[in-house]
Amino acid sequence: MSSSLSTPVLHLDGVVKSFDGTRAVDGLDLTLERGQVLALLGPNGAGKTTTVEMCEGFQRPDSGSVRVFGLDPVTASGEVRARIGVMLQGGGAYPGSKAGEMLDLVASYSADPLDPEWLLRELGLADVTRTPYRRLSGGQQQRLALACALVGRPELVFLDEPTAGLDAQARLMVWELVDALKRDGVSVLLTTHLMDEAEALADRLVIIDHGRIVAEGTPSELTSHGAAGRLQFTAPAGLDLSGLAAALPDGYVPFEPSPGSYVVEGEIDPAVLVTVTTWCAGQDVLATELRVDQRRLEDVFLDLTGRELRG
Numbered sequence: 001m002s003s004s005l006s007t008p009v010l011h012l013d014g015v016v017k018s019f020d021g022t023r024a025v026d027g028l029d030l031t032l033e034r035g036q037v038l039a040l041l042g043p044n045g046a047g048k049t050t051t052v053e054m055c056e057g058f059q060r061p062d063s064g065s066v067r068v069f070g071l072d073p074v075t076a077s078g079e080v081r082a083r084i085g086v087m088l089q090g091g092g093a094y095p096g097s098k099a100g101e102m103l104d105l106v107a108s109y110s111a112d113p114l115d116p117e118w119l120l121r122e123l124g125l126a127d128v129t130r131t132p133y134r135r136l137s138g139g140q141q142q143r144l145a146l147a148c149a150l151v152g153r154p155e156l157v158f159l160d161e162p163t164a165g166l167d168a169q170a171r172l173m174v175w176e177l178v179d180a181l182k183r184d185g186v187s188v189l190l191t192t193h194l195m196d197e198a199e200a201l202a203d204r205l206v207i208i209d210h211g212r213i214v215a216e217g218t219p220s221e222l223t224s225h226g227a228a229g230r231l232q233f234t235a236p237a238g239l240d241l242s243g244l245a246a247a248l249p250d251g252y253v254p255f256e257p258s259p260g261s262y263v264v265e266g267e268i269d270p271a272v273l274v275t276v277t278t279w280c281a282g283q284d285v286l287a288t289e290l291r292v293d294q295r296r297l298e299d300v301f302l303d304l305t306g307r308e309l310r311g
């Protein structure tokens with residue numbers, strides 16, 4: 001292997017790609033370290049697929065550089081493709097071939113494949129091994145595509161909306177498998193429209209819009225931007241809040257937006273919650289209807305792009 005352990009598995013530097021004068025990707029910098037799951041999020045047309053296709057070597061950037069294991073995925077496509085797993089949606093399938101045969105064929109290209117039978121079981125496909133591809137349900141085809149991407153023990157896997165259209169049980173199977181990959185040190189670039197999926201699987205999220213990064217960080221870093229959350233409770237009207245303000249960390253100012261309704265804004269961690277309830281107890285006040293609202297990733301996304309995730 002020509003890349004050292006410290007070389008990022010994926011490194012994009014100032015990547016630009018235009019189609020007919022429109023910039024699909026507009027100066028993108030991206031790094032994926034070994035063993036990390038990075039989720040690429042963005043509204044429709046943000047440039048996710050174009051980015052992934054350049055990483056896979058299917059598209060060439062107009063300018064900037066794309067390196068996979070330190071290699072150019074276009075000029076060193078043979079070596080790069082032997083070490084990556086790509087989930088193709090129905091791509092390359094002969095409609096008449098059976099699910100098990102297809103996976104065996106893909107496994108035969110690899111020097112040290114995973115056991116196809118085990119993989120089919122893990123993905124809930126053991127009962128359809130002999131079923132022709134065209135007879136599989138959409139969800140089964142999707143999981144077979146995932147199995148084909150993984151059977152060669154790739155070091156880096158590209159998962160493009162891996163659970164789109166799957167029911168809750170199948171989605172959980174896929175999530176568990178991605179977790180297992182991560183424990184084995186496999187790196188994953190995931191594109192998804194599902195915030196809960198990104199939060200559950202990704203170490204780091206990159207939100208792109210118009211081909212540019214608009215925010216990046218861990219899920220908790222992103223959700224703690226701006227007003228991270230609020231704590232609300234009901235108690236007798238007109239309480240003197242100066243003692244509570246003094247007890248709370250700097251930057252938290254309790255207020256009473258309407259008589260008897262109290263609010264504390266900021267990141268509400270367990271310590272803040274205890275401070276508020278302890279202060280109430282000290283005042284001999286019973287706080288009722290106590291509620292903590294965390295800022296969700298959906299809210300961050302909407303603020304940044306002005307659009308819902310699914311456009």
Ligand SMILES: Nc1ncnc2c1ncn2[C@@H]1O[C@H](COP(=O)(O)OP(=O)(O)OP(=O)(O)O)[C@@H](O)[C@H]1O
Pocket residue numbers: 019020022023024042043044045046047048049050051
């Ligand atoms: N082969 C192509 N020819 C012309 N325009 C293209 C081509 N591929 C992508 N584009 C354009 O580039 C922009 C980015 O598209 P891309 O498919 O990368 O976005 P995306 O984030 O993957 O969107 P989606 O979530 O809808 O799949 C869009 O405006 C799209 O129309």
